Amino acid sequence: MSDTVKIGRVEIKRTAALAPMAGVADRAYRLMCKRFGAAYTVSEMVSAKGICYSDRKTAELCTVTDAERPMAVQLFGSEPDFMAEAVKIVLEYKPDIIDINMGCPVPKVVGTGAGSALMKDVKLAADITEAAVRAAGDVPVTAKIRSGWSAETVNAVEMAKALEAAGAAAIAVHGRTRDQFYSGRADYGVIYDVKQAVSIPVIGNGDVTDANSCMRMYWETCCDLVMVGRGSYGNPFIFEELEATNEGRVYVKPSVEERMRVMLEHIRLMLELSPKSEEMAMHEARKHAAWYMNGFYGSAKFRGRCYQLSSYSEAESLANEFIELQNSRMNKNNL
Template sequence: MQFAGFTLRNNLIVAPMAGVTDRPFRQLCKKMGAGLAVSEMVTSNSLLYGSEKTQRRANHDGEVEPISVQIAGADPAMMAEAARHNAERGAQIIDINMGCPAKKVCNVMAGSALMQDEPLVARILEAVVEAVPSTPVTLKFRTGWNRANKNAPLIARIAEESGIRAIAIHGRTRADQYTGEAEYDTIAHVKSRVKIPVIANGDIATPQKARQVLDHTGADGVMIGRAAQGRPWIFREIEHFLATGEELPPPLVGEIHQVCREHLDDLYAFYGEDKGVKIARKHISWYTKGLVGSAAFRHAMNQIPDIPAQLAAVDEFFGKLAETDARLRYEAELPQELAA
């Protein structure tokens, strides 16, 4: 796929998710078939550039290109500076967050709250594009602020006129948060009105749904968020299905164990033991969701304080399942907690 000046492996993109799409997760998803992975949102507040969290989020050492960094804020000048700052530190694509529905973000008029102020949207987009003329800028937003104000078509037109190279649209309004079902008619309408690439996002959890959304919207690609948590192989499943019309079999427990262990090793190396163990807990929970005995295992996992004990517990859990050569079984309901 041709996207913002880059040739991607395919049209499958990892959605930016706060607390999830760190460098280890992005690398894993790319390895498992994603064409592009967008970073967690990075603040546009220059006072926080030196913080441990911001520096870690801007760490792209060894990351498979292209490197897409999402920035968030509500001030055009600060957003422009954030774009320059991240481009100088390795970002090859700057993505602007106008999709996050979290209260702490919207309360400072950032994220999806910006969709209420279309003139401000234009000023931010123009400032960022002008600030990094040699770096493509993309935009992620929602269908609108609420269902009575679905202004995604207007935001898309502003984006195109401002020099934005591609847009991703989540099929919900800010007011919807992550409740109900995503709708794709608005995305289809936007696609019919702009010439830049349009990426569809929201509730795409199976290869069949990816095909359905692409056909319904005419979108150039799909963006996967919650469905990739604990299931990074969803990208190879979708890639295979779109290419052949055939479903890949679910991975064996032995492979899930291996993927989980490699992911944990990367997390420990990236965050250090104390923080790494804590962050690993949610990923272990996602990897084991829907497997026999996983509820009790997850409860016990939250009490384990160090790396050796955590790894031993993971090995024991998957070892017991592997004895039956069981295949991974999923629960129908996806995790609900995430940011845009």
Template sequence: MKVTKIRNVEFKSPAFLAPMAGVSDRAYRELCRQFGAGYCVSEMVSSKALSFNNKKSEELMEISESERPCGIQIFGGEPECMALAAKSAMKQNPDIIDINMGCPAPKISSAGSGAALMRNPQLCGEIVNAVVKVSNVPVTVKIRKGWDDDSVNSVEVAKICEQAGAAAITVHGRTRMQYYKPSVDYDIIKNVHDSVKIPVIANGDIDSAQKAKEIMDYTGCELVMVGRATLGNPWIFSQINSFLENPEKPLVFPTLEEKLDVMVQHISKMVEYKGEHMALLQARKLVVGYFKGVRGAAALRNEAGKISTLEDLYVLRERALQCSEAY
């Protein structure tokens, strides 16, 4: 498989794990790298929280060697504050600093961060420039199609970010107002790819190996970023890698027992890093992904919302095995 690069950072796979709040923590990044993700990015970290030496935010930036190459994503709406956040992030020796300009969450955008930055292209450039000046690793940007249908400006923002020093740009092909529906506009991703000289990473609705190749061929992007489709399905990375290498080779899908074993591995690693109480609270919304396609999934999801110990997880695993067979 062709080795791709963002500046001096090499990737053995073109399939990246998207940063997802409450999901892409250290345990999940390690898991996805194990299954072939070429690159991972941390959950987004608040630049303002870092300016107050917030311990939780600092913990979000911890990177293990098994995750590399791995980036740290920061968000905020003030160039100086973002530069300070980048300096703080550099203490963890990330391979890349990523700037979030695409988060649609109201609590983020209402504060002038995330996708709200798309409404001020000049400020986007100023933030990138400020972060680039203090970073000794490549700086990338994640953007959306625009704020709404009346302000589709991703090409403009991409050009400004490139000029300000961005090393690559990830484009999610929806506006902020569309959140995660309707279908992704891959034409806009293609337009961004064709308008800049730096790598462009296609993002949005990539839920299979076939879809990944289709989008790469259509947009011209050599890199893709996968988010929600990885939930309970880290195998998607190995499937994408296999399909890109040989489309004629049958894809390998996990058995139910394999899926549940990985579920336990995933949550056990969370417990190791966060402690049982916090890890299991967060795990309630994560384990449901492993039940997709399982008979009795509705009842299993309901039980998943009540787990509070690893022992509960083991019991849930056994119940799932008794309930059904995958596919």
């Protein structure tokens, strides 16, 4: 397996890309993950119609900074004309890739016929892709799909073939049906089936949380690239870990001091990039702080305290306390 994969004209270095996650993977998050080796990043999903009606917040979601590249801007919509128009507008932000969301399960999106509702209308999904491809010129268009709408209607293979024929440059497959939302286990067999059926790159997605699950995804699906979502919560280090393992290097997990240093850096970045007041921006940073402290001794209590943070200096004090607790626990265990 070569260490790069080509999506259209864009060369991507393995091992794992960061999945789009609305409300989580904002610019600060993407920058942190990129720093630790994310192969590429994807914007939070943006409404194609919203862009056409020049919604300001929407435009902000489409901006691409060099440090996030290669980066895809992800659009959702259910009308080929709006999609084509939106792609033309998004091109002004110079994304490396345009991605179409065909997997979002939330009723607000599905109710408009977009997101995973497209899994039920392969012809429309192909028409939307074709319109986007035509509008995008030499910028590659990808699609992110699910295994199907329901267990009874798994159709990722049919969908992937239709999207390839419509000009998609790669397909990301989340191995769950829409009905599953995020429950159960991702089905890697479907991803394998898609990989056998198309000749464009296939990106495997679902439940990759560490080196073992990443290698399982590569081995069981033969996918070209892995995409990580929730496994990166409070854990941008995962990209470094996956890259090291893929290259046969020994990976040493970050110390608690390093983890807290990165958490504070992440929070600083969020505050810097947010137009909101420190207090308001800290509200958004709370969940991230809690994630960085997950899985450690006493973390339930600390996580609760994260949800009360209202300033950076409070986050700093909490991080110091967290480090002290972990170190004192380690010293006690060594005695």
